[in-house]
Ligand code: SF4
């Protein structure tokens with residue numbers, strides 16, 4: 352539709368008697384048609400010359416290509432990657448099944464089923480509950496870090512793992528065992544030390560501050 356036709360449509364609407372929200376919102380719509388091409392534009396020669404010029408210019412510029420995966424990217428300390436469920440000093444899952452992370456999650460991708468802690472096991476005497484199952488849909492997650500912030504016992508954390516892949520959607524739903532495995536692997540390599548402390552946000556949740564600049568008073 353051409354611009355002039357649409358402008359006349361808009362004028363017709365603006366002269367109409369109805370002021371319904373639907374009509375008035377249509378007044379702000381301005382359709383733009385395809386530009387008319389001149390003879391040079393129709394031959395595409397200027398565009399081709401510009402493209403070739405850009406290519407030649409780039410040949411002589413410094414190469415910024417990273418040879419991934421041989422050269423891994425520098426991950427900033429506040430990067431939010433794959434989750435993990437931390438273990439406590441007894442090796443148990445640290446999570447106490449309080450549901451705060453599930454409640455805080457804006458993407459609704461955490462599903463927890465709580466169970467009473469085994470009464471006859473002295474190892475669990477200090478716990479009322481534990482997560483019988485704990486799942487995170489890593490495809491649905493938006494990696495906002497709110498689960499990490501909400502957790503009162505530093506049980507759930509985001510790690511620096513960014514190369515997350517899977518062949519099926521089911522593979523991308525991380526269950527409790529898989530989340531604990533991520534903890535075991537990342538804490539063993541020392542890549543992701545436990546970084547949350549009750550009441551203090553972890554680096555993944557902090558806003559980076561440029562230390563070279565003086566703090567504002
Ligand atoms: S990072 Fe955000 S979206 Fe992902 S599980 Fe945690 S709270 Fe939900």
Ligand code: SF4
Nearest residue numbers: 446447449450452502
């Ligand atoms: S907020 Fe922490 S303790 Fe509570 S359910 Fe989530 S991971 Fe478990």
